[in-house]
Amino acid sequence: MLSAIFLLLACQLVGEALHRITGLALPGSVIGMVLLLGWLALVRRERPTLGAVSGWLTAHLSIMFVPAAVGLMQEGPALARYGLGLALATGVSTVLTIVVTALVFRWALRRFTPDEVGKRPVQLAEPGA
Incomplete structure (x- = not known):
């Protein structure tokens, strides 16, 4: 150990x-x-x-966040001054990350999925037609 x-x-x-x-x-x-x-x-x-x-x-794992939280509390004046901007930047960047990830995933599915997947089965001509 x-x-x-x-x-x-x-x-x-x-x-x-x-x-x-x-x-x-x-x-x-x-x-x-x-x-x-x-x-x-x-x-x-x-x-x-x-x-x-x-x-x-x-x-x-929650124990590991205690030092970071204590360090964050020591930055009270900076958080009071820039806290709203930090929260806004965090929120906007999170939404942008989710949107870009979804778009890249959709692109990758279209780009790397074989053509046969997702298409309707091929209709065979009926005998005698």
Whole structure:
């Protein structure tokens, strides 16, 4: 169990270090996830233990939001000044994301679905006609 927690933290740390050293445009956490994916592809024995640890972390995910909420409360003056704009920007960007996702999905269905799917069955000529 401790080895799985150490693996998660080590991948996070190495990802953050690579981000800061190289200046990559990817966040350190994303680099860490890619490193973890590579590790899991190479070392299959880690999967069950890591599954148990990640299951526990997911079950207690609400605890992970407490530090973010406390940090948000410390930004009271900024929220009072820009809160309405932030809420509006969040709402508009969410609606736009949903609309664009739906349009791309419809386009992909039309583009990549075989022609035979969704069409009426071909009517065969009646015998003797």
